[in-house]
Amino acid sequence: DLVFTEYNYNTLTGRPSNRFGGINYSALNKDDDTRTIFASRQEGVILEYDFDAYHMRLISDLIGYKLGPMSVHEYLAKKYFNKDDISLKEYDESKAISFRVLYGGIPKEFENIEFFKLTKQFIFSLWDTYNRSGFIETPLYKRKLKKKNLGDLIPQKLFNYYIQAYETEANFDMIEMINDRLDGLNTKLILNTYDSFTLDFDLKDGKDLIFDINEKLKY
Numbered sequence: 001d002l003v004f005t006e007y008n009y010n011t012l013t014g015r016p017s018n019r020f021g022g023i024n025y026s027a028l029n030k031d032d033d034t035r036t037i038f039a040s041r042q043e044g045v046i047l048e049y050d051f052d053a054y055h056m057r058l059i060s061d062l063i064g065y066k067l068g069p070m071s072v073h074e075y076l077a078k079k080y081f082n083k084d085d086i087s088l089k090e091y092d093e094s095k096a097i098s099f100r101v102l103y104g105g106i107p108k109e110f111e112n113i114e115f116f117k118l119t120k121q122f123i124f125s126l127w128d129t130y131n132r133s134g135f136i137e138t139p140l141y142k143r144k145l146k147k148k149n150l151g152d153l154i155p156q157k158l159f160n161y162y163i164q165a166y167e168t169e170a171n172f173d174m175i176e177m178i179n180d181r182l183d184g185l186n187t188k189l190i191l192n193t194y195d196s197f198t199l200d201f202d203l204k205d206g207k208d209l210i211f212d213i214n215e216k217l218k219y
Contacts, residue, residue, distance in 0.1 A: 014165025026193040040200050042186055047201040051219040054195035058166050063118040079113045105156050126162060127155040140169040167194060177216055
């Protein structure tokens with residue numbers, strides 16, 4: 001009565017792919033009943049920790065910019081719309097703007113926002129290193145992303161690969177931390193989907209475990 005999943009960590013982007021039997025567990029539909037077929041193996045619940053604007057926070061670490069504890073999308077919405085009170089519609093628009101800017105290129109009109117100004121400087125510094133040295137190193141594990149393997153990219157795409165590789169390495173560190181904390185318990189880490197961790201949580205392990213892991217997770 002169990003299903004499993006396989007990760008391929010040897011992808012071009014550095015971000016693992018995830019599948020088993022033709023099913024991509026990282027892309028299960030959130031809007032229908034697909035996810036309801038999965039249940040705890042014990043007297044417990046399926047528990048997910050989902051990061052707030054994970055790539056934005058990883059980027060803020062790289063560029064030395066403090067985003068603070070509030071929602072990143074709310075924070076940037078105030079910058080985009082130049083106001084303090086943000087509606088739900090503006091919050092959703094902020095998410096769309098941020099993704100478009102980060103993955104499609106930073107236009108001049110957003111360079112007055114310090115976060116994006118520093119990000120753009122970082123992107124072209126990375127691009128310069130890539131072309132001068134023929135490779136760049138990932139932030140945590142210093143793996144080489146080589147030009148002979150990645151080919152002639154554009155600066156934005158190289159940056160996207162770099163951030164996805166950083167995300168994977170940061171996740172490895174957190175997976176190790178979570179599994180150390182769960183050692184000897186019935187609760188198990190069962191899935192990592194880029195910006196979230198899913199646990200099969202045994203109620204007998206106590207709710208303090210939930211808050212303890214939450215405190216240990218950086219974002």
